[in-house]
Amino acid sequence: MGSLFLSDEELVKKDDDHKPTKGSAIRGPFGLARVPPRKLLKRIAIVLAAGALIYLFIHNIPTDVPIRDRRRPNYVGDHVDAPAKPMPKLKPKPLQPPNWNKPLKPPKKGNAPPKGPGGGLAPASKPYDGPIRFEKLADSLQAISGTRGDYVDNKNVLFAASSLKSAALLLPVACKMGAELRSYVHFAVMSKSEIPVDQLREVNGVDDSCQLIFHDARPDRAGTSSEDRFLKAVMRGFYHINSYMHPQVVIVDASDSESGLFLEAARVQLRSMKIPIIELPENSPSKLTWLTKLDSASLAAWHKVNIEILIQAAPGTSGNLVRLLKSLVAADFSASATPHLTIELPNNVDAATAAYLETFQWPPAKAYNPTHVKQLTLRHRIPRNSLTEEESSARFLESFWPADPRHSHVLVLSPQVELSPSFFHCKLPPLSSHHHTDQDSTDIKYSVLEYMHSNAAITQQWDSRLLAISLDLPSTHLDATKSFAPPSNKDASSDAISSPFLWQAPNSNAVLYTGQKWVELHAFVSHLLEFQQTAEKNQTPLPSVFTNKLVSKRYPSWLEHALKLSRARGYWTLYPSQLTAGNLAVVHNEMYRAPEEYEKEIKRGGLADSAEIVLAGGSLLENLPFGGTLPGFDQMPLLLWDGRATKLRDLDAHAVEYAGEFRKAVGGCEGLTPSELLPRQSARDLFCEREG
Structure with a gap:
């Protein structure tokens, strides 16, 4: 040739x-x-023979082989050069998760279903377990580049559902969240059902106003897939979604309506990628609709926030304490870990209280507690004489310490308090409601997530000023003599409405103290007690800034120290509106008992406002202004510690003046540099101590 x-x-x-x-x-x-x-x-x-061979080859080239789109996630067996990512082990594991490296069984005849004798489809002998192809996922993922999904930190929130019933429950929640325009809200369909996404939207009333981005994350032949293939498809679907979206949180339905296989695969894969997952329990769309008001940053902190409850019981408060504990048992802690409860018992515990505590169970039997871990701590003081002011303050502040001050907080409750069942999770109006009235939301978790972890809070550093969040509204000033009238705000129509407000005066009845401010208060009291002991040892009289008592002895002694810290730093406490307060907590002053350190000075009996008080009852916050959105701190009235209305710049000026008086009374601050006088969590700057 x-x-x-x-x-x-x-x-x-x-x-x-x-x-x-x-x-x-x-x-x-x-x-x-x-x-x-x-x-x-x-x-x-x-030459003629060669030409004939070439013609026959070209004429018989196969035409039914599709062109592979390399932009689309496409999986074949493990014979491909790039191995799939191994699935992490589940502990505990109620079912055996599949191994991504385990070879897949290829179909006998490509991807075509087997034919019957008459040319039709033959009855399926076993579920399909062939290669996984996501035929529609790539298009939607490549179209979301504008959401900054290629960055780890973004504003993407993902809802995911396998069951059509779960999708029907989640879609109204996702629609409401998307309409708030605080986050990019996505919805991933990962079911075995082959219903078209457009039909799913139509059936559930989802239109363009919902601002939802849909992703069809179902594999080819989803309806006939084996359980093993379905598990792999769910995990690989989340893997690819994360690569393009990096969702800050994934929200799923954890009720019986959802597939157990889907939930198991979601937990395993999302945990391995360190993506928070919020599992909404039974009937949660009607109880936790307030989460639609939160942005992606707040939702990402859902499981980071840890709240503990601290009760300091005074002698002879058996009836009060039992009533408080019963209201805690009735509270709703849906989709959250039940808070740890610490009860500080006095020296002499009466028989009725002791008998009730013998059978008291915490967490309550109704709470979801798969590990059966007890969350109750009882502390019984050793018999001795009545506590002094200093001893009582120290003992109280030693009862709690935040392991992570940024996310750990303490809810302080007086035995005279009775809580609403929805104090922890408020119930917003139905998703279809648009009624507006003069109420706001100040329940615990909603407020913590919004005012400490939202994008607005992080940008404007709201937590730097927030000392505490109160559930009740005091009827008097801190001196317990002058009545207190809460300020009002004005809405768009210029009508005065009941409003949440910021007050420099702290509270001790039903109030959550942030972990960061608790650490600072702990340090402040430590330095203060040390300074007083040194003055007594040297027989030096204490300056008036230490001896002047502005808080009534009807309140515990540590509240005076909290007020001093608030005045020196310009901190404030968030109080609810008058209408909301009655739906969160009430204080039963008709059975008032003085703190143990002041028991001999304060007569027993009720206060001036000692009439029997009951909770408002009914649904909390049925109708909210602006659909229940929490106002920013710059939209709330601001009060000085004595109740006078003020502006932020004036509050800062008062704080600088008071801190100067405090440092002057301590002495020795003249020799410190400006950097050493900057506020710090250790409170050293107020006591003129040099570092080191």
């Missing part, structure tokens, strides 16, 4: 080399060697 690709001239040269005799070559008209006719016919035959 090599001679077929040689020219005539080369053939002549080749023949001359081998046959140099004269006349051995036939010359043509131009002196070139001529190929004998026999060889020419042979070459023509070979």
Whole structure:
């Protein structure tokens, strides 16, 4: 065949080399060697045969092989060069999770279903377990580049559902959240059902006003997939979604309506990728609709927030304490860990209280507690004389310490308090409600997530000023003599409405103290007690800034120290509106008992407002202004510690003045540099102590 690709001239040269005799070559008209006719016919035959072979090959090329779109997630067996990511082990594991590296069983005849004798589909002998292809996922994921999904920190929130019943429960919640325009809200369909996404939207009343971004994360042949293939598809679907979206949180329905296989796969995969997952329990859409008001940053902190409850019981408060504990048992802690409860018992515990505590169970039997861990701590003081102010303050502040001050907080409750069942999780109006009245939401978890972890709170550093969040509204000032009238605000129509407000005066009845401020208060009292002991040892009289008592002895002694810290730092406490307060907590002053350190000075009996008080009852916050959105701190009235209305710049000026008086009374601050006088969590700057 090599001679077929040689020219005539080369053939002549080749023949001359081998046959140099004269006349051995036939010359043509131009002196070139001529190929004998026999060889020419042979070459023509070979060329024709080769052309025929090429034609037959081209004519029979297969045309039913699709072109592979490499933008689309496509999985075949483990014979591919790039191995799949291994699935983490589940502990505990009620079912055996699949191994991503385990070879998949290929179908016998490609991806086509088997044919029956009549040419139709044959009955399925077993579920399909072939390669996984996401045929519609790539298009929607590549279209969300505007949501900054390629960054780890963004504003993406993902709802995911496998069951159509769960999708029907979650879609109204997702729609409401998307309409708030605080986050990019996505909805991933990961079911075995082959219902088109457009039909799913139509059936559930989802239109463009919902601002939802849908993702069809179902594999090919989802309806006939085996359980093992379905598990793999869910986990790989989350893996690819995370690569394009990096959701800050994933929200799923954890009720019986959702597939257990889907929930198991979601927990395993999301935990391995360190993505928070919020599992909404039974009937949660009607109880936790306030989460639609939160943004992505707040929702990402859902499981980080840890709240503990601290009760300091005074002697002879059996009836009060039992009533408080019963209201705690009736409270709703849906979708959250039940708070740890610490009860500080006095020296002499009455028989009725002791009998009730013997059978008291915490967490309550109705609470979801799969590990059966007890969350109750009882502390019984050793018998001794009545506590002094200093001892009582120290003992109280030693009862709690936040392991993570940024996320750990303490809810302080007086035995005289009775709580609403929805104090921890408020119930917002139905998702279809648009009624507006003059109420606000100040329940514990909603407020903590919004005012300490939202994007607005982080940007404006709201937590730097927030000392505490109160559940009740005091009827008097801190001196317990002058009545207190809460301020009002004005809405768009200029009508005065009941409003939450910021007050420099702290509270001790039903109030949550933030972990960061608790640490600072702990340090402040520590330095203060040390300074007083040194003054007593040296027989030096204490300055008036320490001895002047502005808080009534009807309140515990530590509240005076909290007020001093608030005045020196310019801190405030968030109080609910008058209408909301009655739906969160009430204080039963008709059975008032003085703190143990002041028991001998304060007569027993009720206070001026000692009439029997009951909770408002009914649904909390049925109708909220602006659909229940919490107002920003800059939208609330601001009060000085004595109840006077003020502005932020004036509050700061008062704080600078009071801190200067405090430092002057301590002495030695003149030698400190400006940087050493900056506020710090250790409170050293107020006591003029040099670091080191």
